[in-house]
Amino acid sequence: MHATTSTTGRLLYAQSGGVTAVINATAAAVIEACRKHKVPAYAARNGILGALREDLIDTAKESPAAIAALKHTPGGAFGSCRVKLKSLEDDRAKYERLIEVFRAHDIRWFLYNGGNDSADTALKLSKLGKAMGYDIRCIGVPKTVDNDLAVTDCCPGFGSVAKYTAVSLRECALDVVSMMDTSTKVFVMEVMGRHAGWIAASAGLAGQGPGDAPHLILFPELEFDEEKFLARVRETVDRVGCCVVAASEGIKYADGKFVADAHAGTDAFGHTQLGGVAPALASMVRDKLKLKTHWAMPDYLQRSARHIASKTDLDQALAVGTAAVELALAGENAVMPVIRRTSDSPYRWKIDTARLDRIANHEKKLPRSFISKDGYGITTAARKYLSPLIRGEAPPPYGKDGLPRYVVLKNMTVKQKLAAFAT
Amino acid sequence: MHATTSTTGRLLYAQSGGVTAVINATAAAVIEACRKHKVPAYAARNGILGALREDLIDTAKESPAAIAALKHTPGGAFGSCRVKLKSLEDDRAKYERLIEVFRAHDIRWFLYNGGNDSADTALKLSKLGKAMGYDIRCIGVPKTVDNDLAVTDCCPGFGSVAKYTAVSLRECALDVVSMMDTSTKVFVMEVMGRHAGWIAASAGLAGQGPGDAPHLILFPELEFDEEKFLARVRETVDRVGCCVVAASEGIKYADGKFVADAHAGTDAFGHTQLGGVAPALASMVRDKLKLKTHWAMPDYLQRSARHIASKTDLDQALAVGTAAVELALAGENAVMPVIRRTSDSPYRWKIDTARLDRIANHEKKLPRSFISKDGYGITTAARKYLSPLIRGEAPPPYGKDGLPRYVVLKNMTVKQKLAAFAT
Numbered sequence: 109m110h111a112t113t114s115t116t117g118r119l120l121y122a123q124s125g126g127v128t129a130v131i132n133a134t135a136a137a138v139i140e141a142c143r144k145h146k147v148p149a150y151a152a153r154n155g156i157l158g159a160l161r162e163d164l165i166d167t168a169k170e171s172p173a174a175i176a177a178l179k180h181t182p183g184g185a186f187g188s189c190r191v192k193l194k195s196l197e198d199d200r201a202k203y204e205r206l207i208e209v210f211r212a213h214d215i216r217w218f219l220y221n222g223g224n225d226s227a228d229t230a231l232k233l234s235k236l237g238k239a240m241g242y243d244i245r246c247i248g249v250p251k252t253v254d255n256d257l258a259v260t261d262c263c264p265g266f267g268s269v270a271k272y273t274a275v276s277l278r279e280c281a282l283d284v285v286s287m288m289d290t291s292t293k294v295f296v297m298e299v300m301g302r303h304a305g306w307i308a309a310s311a312g313l314a315g316q317g318p319g320d321a322p323h324l325i326l327f328p329e330l331e332f333d334e335e336k337f338l339a340r341v342r343e344t345v346d347r348v349g350c351c352v353v354a355a356s357e358g359i360k361y362a363d364g365k366f367v368a369d370a371h372a373g374t375d376a377f378g379h380t381q382l383g384g385v386a387p388a389l390a391s392m393v394r395d396k397l398k399l400k401t402h403w404a405m406p407d408y409l410q411r412s413a414r415h416i417a418s419k420t421d422l423d424q425a426l427a428v429g430t431a432a433v434e435l436a437l438a439g440e441n442a443v444m445p446v447i448r449r450t451s452d453s454p455y456r457w458k459i460d461t462a463r464l465d466r467i468a469n470h471e472k473k474l475p476r477s478f479i480s481k482d483g484y485g486i487t488t489a490a491r492k493y494l495s496p497l498i499r500g501e502a503p504p505p506y507g508k509d510g511l512p513r514y515v516v517l518k519n520m521t522v523k524q525k526l527a528a529f530a531t
Numbered sequence: 532m533h534a535t536t537s538t539t540g541r542l543l544y545a546q547s548g549g550v551t552a553v554i555n556a557t558a559a560a561v562i563e564a565c566r567k568h569k570v571p572a573y574a575a576r577n578g579i580l581g582a583l584r585e586d587l588i589d590t591a592k593e594s595p596a597a598i599a600a601l602k603h604t605p606g607g608a609f610g611s612c613r614v615k616l617k618s619l620e621d622d623r624a625k626y627e628r629l630i631e632v633f634r635a636h637d638i639r640w641f642l643y644n645g646g647n648d649s650a651d652t653a654l655k656l657s658k659l660g661k662a663m664g665y666d667i668r669c670i671g672v673p674k675t676v677d678n679d680l681a682v683t684d685c686c687p688g689f690g691s692v693a694k695y696t697a698v699s700l701r702e703c704a705l706d707v708v709s710m711m712d713t714s715t716k717v718f719v720m721e722v723m724g725r726h727a728g729w730i731a732a733s734a735g736l737a738g739q740g741p742g743d744a745p746h747l748i749l750f751p752e753l754e755f756d757e758e759k760f761l762a763r764v765r766e767t768v769d770r771v772g773c774c775v776v777a778a779s780e781g782i783k784y785a786d787g788k789f790v791a792d793a794h795a796g797t798d799a800f801g802h803t804q805l806g807g808v809a810p811a812l813a814s815m816v817r818d819k820l821k822l823k824t825h826w827a828m829p830d831y832l833q834r835s836a837r838h839i840a841s842k843t844d845l846d847q848a849l850a851v852g853t854a855a856v857e858l859a860l861a862g863e864n865a866v867m868p869v870i871r872r873t874s875d876s877p878y879r880w881k882i883d884t885a886r887l888d889r890i891a892n893h894e895k896k897l898p899r900s901f902i903s904k905d906g907y908g909i910t911t912a913a914r915k916y917l918s919p920l921i922r923g924e925a926p927p928p929y930g931k932d933g934l935p936r937y938v939v940l941k942n943m944t945v946k947q948k949l950a951a952f953a954t
Contacts, residue, residue: 123709126710127705127706127709127710129702154712154713157712157713181705182702182705182706183702183704183705183706183708183709184706184709184710185709187708187709187710187712188709188710189710189712189713189714190710190713190714191713271933274933274934275838275934275935276832276836278934278935278937279552279605279606279832279835279836279837279838279935279937280831280832280835281606282550282604282605282606282835282937283550283605283606283607283831283834283835284831285606285610286546286550286606286607286608286610286611287549287550287607287610287611287612287613289577289580289610289612290577290580290612290613290614291612291613292831295831297832313932313934314934384810386828387807387810402830402831403828403830404828404829404830404831404832405809405826405827405828405830406827406829406832407825407826407827407828408703408706408707408715408718408825408827409699409702409703409720409827409829409832411706412702412703412705412706413699413702414702415698415702415839416838416839418933420933495932495933498932498933498934499931499932499933500933501926501929501933503924503926506924508922509736509918509921509922510694510697510841510843510918510921510922510923510924511697511698511701511736511737511921512698512701512702514701514702514705
């Protein structure tokens with residue numbers, strides 16, 4: 109894609125934000141590309157915090173087999189973090205510290221694997237490097253189960269959680285249908301997606317026909333209308349015998365209040381931390397409709413379910429890792445390798461390059477055209493978009509003990525050169 | 532195992548209670564064995580209810596491919612139910628109706644695929660058949676994710692939920708460890724098992740060393756001591772950096788009250804219907820220890836996760852189905868094919884025969900020797916018992932759309948011969 113320019117120095121890779129089933133595959137691709145180009149690669153322990161603390165990991169200490177095993181290991185192998193740097197003005201000392209750490213370890217390429225906030229940090233660092241006269245190339249590497257990054261057609265991490273969601277919902281629906289005559293009539297499965305209904309929409313792939321589950325999907329893009337929802341549940345139970353609901357954690361009432369309000373809190377990003385839409389809806393149905401309900405809240409299970417990862421997603425997670433190193437070594441700065449779809453059928457994609465200022469702090473919501481007119485299902489357009497992303501299986505190897513052979517790295521710390529820095 | 536006696540008549544197969552990832556594999560084995568022996572097989576729609584209502588399904592209408600596909604399809608293909616018949620005295624009209632339906636359709640073998648309650652129903656029916664002079668052979672076929680049946684070494688259905696639990700917990704733990712520096716410190720995963728901690732114990736297979744998750748397992752066999760639990764969480768977070776908890780839905784305080792009390796209700800079996808231990812524990816930790824917590828409640832996902840079924844479990848589910856037909860055709864009555872373990876290492880098992888009166892209404896709890904002294908982990912004895920049950924993978928076939936190819940049967944109804952019966 110780009111000619112490799114020869115230069116010296118080290119590459120620093122860091123993972124940011126919520127981890128995914130395939131972020132380590134991106135890490136593996138990054139490290140393997142560095143090894144191919146004979147560029148020494150460090151990783152920051154716990155994302156940007158490791159860079160601030162000068163807590164760096166020497167990936168050279170890991171065997172090729174261990175790095176290859178990252179391709180089938182969920183979680184974040186070097187640690188991730190929920191830390192958002194503020195503006196250059198407000199957090200100047202931190203940005204300068206980062207450049208200082210880069211300089212101390214001859215870090216010439218910084219790859220930040222995350223979402224919108226990480227793209228913003230990488231963008232700011234690239235600017236500061238210029239201002240401080242330190243030659244650093246900052247590349248964003250896309251990752252988020254939320255699929256809410258701008259420009260890129262989809263985000264590595266999303267396809268696997270979409271596959272987990274569609275498969276789990278299809279399985280649960282078979283369970284509910286089996287028992288609906290004398291047991292559970294309404295089943296609610298809560299899915300992630302604070303502001304964007306991409307994961308909720310992927311639940312829609314579980315069904316094909318009009319009677320198939322999920323019978324109702326609740327999207328954060330639309331106001332939650334309790335009365336209308338209950339009427340639809342009632343109508344579905346009368347018609348089908350049961351009602352399977354996929355509900356986004358982020359659904360809100362007309363007044364802007366989260367339905368899961370009772371479980372609210374605040375995380376380090378200042379986001380409201382949710383949880384509990386499913387039990388809230390289940391109680392509502394039980395109290396108002398007097399129907400037996402069950403609910404599930406997979407929470408972290410959905411984003412760490414490497415055992416049911418999408419092969420398409422895995423391929424894209426690997427591709428952005430390789431491309432990020434190539435972009436960096438080619439001298440690109442403040443860019444991100446993104447996925448461009450070139451054909452729906454057959455599904456084809458390639459890696460493209462986008463400027464970070466087009467991605468940082470943007471958020472891609474589910475288009476209204478992906479949600480059915482009545483607001484409770486997905487359209488043909490949504491299926492056309494979503495379906496390729498869950499295609500293909502890429503199971504991890506299993507041991508004789510029946511468990512996936514996930515790797516834990518040695519993560520050997522690089523000797524510090526600077527004084528401590530309070531983060 | 533038994534010589535096949537030649538006789539005429541039909542076999543009726545019914546599914547009872549909560550479905551599992553592999554109960555349909557047992558159904559497939561039953562139907563295939565019937566076809567092999569040229570015995571026509573009906574299935575009751577929605578378990579014993581279908582027999583009471585004379586709502587019978589002719590399995591002859593299903594293709595060999597559809598029956599074979601049941602081996603990889605979760606849920607209950609003919610419908611199951613939560614209906615427990617009372618004593619012969621209290622429910623005499625129902626038992627007599629069943630014999631009447633059997634007589635009308637020349638049902639000479641009745642296979643009831645379920646747990647303790649179903650074994651009890653099959654046993655009572657076999658007695659009533661004798662008393663009413665109707666030649667019926669009743670065979671219990673073991674099935675339950677709870678693994679609480681007496682005599683049998685393990686129950687088909689359990690190995691797969693155990694595998695799901697161990698794999699999911701291992702995956703989540705990698706997620707939590709990645710983020711623990713700045714995000715979730717305590718993660719609680721709730722598992723099924725109302726009175727017996729078999730599924731909770733299986734979570735223990737996810738870890739090997741002392742620092743591995745799950746750091747704490749909460750068993751329904753032991754009193755839940757809030758203060759001691761919180762102290763252990765605190766100590767684990769201080770030592771490991773996070774604390775991953777696997778909690779049985781059925782844990783109780785010293786006074787016998789369920790921890791999930793707030794979510795209590797009653798099902799048709801008179802059991803308290805639970806849900807919500809995980810959020811209850813998470814709130815406790817957050818309020819008392821001021822630590823960021825997350826929790827998951829897989830609910831039906833765990834028992835319908837055919838995509839991560841255990842091969843051992845699948846093999847046993849098939850074996851009990853085949854054996855049940857052979858026992859029936861050999862003229863056995865009021866028995867159940869059970870699994871006998873003949874060796875731990877290498878793991879070996881065979882099918883044995885147990886009298887239903889040794890199984891009906893018994894309940895096998897987790898032995899105290901399987902729980903570590905401190906009450907929060909599993910012992911070597913537990914590992915020796917559990918480990919073989921999750922071995923081997925048996926993924927379903929996937930379509931080009933990335934979803935498992937689960938089958939939905941035609942389930943053609945047999946023409947009724949009797950007047951309606953109010954159930």
